[in-house]
Amino acid sequence: xxxxxxxxxxxxxxxxxxxxxxxxxxxxxxxxxxxxxxxxxxxxxxxxxxxxxxxxxxxxxxxxxxxxxxxxxxxxxxxxxxxxxxxxxxxxxxxxxxxxxxxxxxxxxxxxxxxxxxxxxxxxxxxxxxxxxxxxxxxxxxxxxxxxxxxxxxxxxxxxxxxxxxxxxxx
Numbered sequence: 084x085x086x087x088x089x090x091x092x093x094x095x096x097x098x099x100x101x102x103x104x105x106x107x108x109x110x111x112x113x114x115x116x117x118x119x120x121x122x123x124x125x126x127x128x129x130x131x132x133x134x135x136x137x138x139x140x141x142x143x144x145x146x147x148x149x150x151x152x153x154x155x156x157x158x159x160x161x162x163x164x165x166x167x168x169x170x171x172x173x174x175x176x177x178x179x180x181x182x183x184x185x186x187x188x189x190x191x192x193x194x195x196x197x198x199x200x201x202x203x204x205x206x207x208x209x210x211x212x213x214x215x216x217x218x219x220x221x222x223x224x225x226x227x228x229x230x231x232x233x234x235x236x237x238x239x240x241x242x243x244x245x246x247x248x249x250x251x252x253x254x
Contacts, residue, residue: 108227108228109228111220111225111226111228111229112226114220115166115168115169115229117216118213118217119164119165119166119167120163121163121213122162122179122213123159123160123163123164123167124163125159125163126155126157126159126160126162126163129159130156130157130160133149133153136152136155136156137149137152139152140152140155143189145189155182158182159179162178162179162182166179166220169226169230169231169232170229170230172220172224172229172231173225173231175220176217176218176219176222177217177221179213180218180221182217183210183213183217184214186210186213187210190209191208191210194207194208195208
């Protein structure tokens with residue numbers, strides 16, 4: 084009986100290791116590059132069609148539709164660039180998350196309100212994947228292949244050099 088239990092535990096451990104390997108830094112790099120590019124494209128497209136975006140925002144009864152259109156366009160363009168390179172990633176993730184939640188509230192409120200009653204409608208809405216990608220970076224960070232990580236290592240190395248600390252806790 085114990086051999087069967089041990090075999091099941093070994094199989095489960097193997098499964099956990101295999102699934103955990105999917106948490107590769109390449110996954111975060113892929114999310115950042117792909118969705119950063121998508122945000123950049125959307126921001127760039129909005130900037131080059133501000134009249135249409137302003138008209139759409141006016142139809143949603145948003146305040147100051149022209150200024151809001153310009154603001155959202157810049158947020159998506161700059162946020163996409165920052166997301167792609169992994170700079171200020173969590174702050175960028177927060178700003179883009181708020182942007183996408185606002186898109187749900189103002190542009191597709193029905194889909195947002197159906198998150199529990201009709202989840203397919205919620206996940207089929209245009210902002211869904213943008214929101215999901217923003218939340219992934221906000222919650223988990225940019226991963227190893229990001230400017231944030233490089234800057235963090237550089238700053239820590241400088242701090243350790245200045246204090247004469249080797250960076251280890253010594254325990």
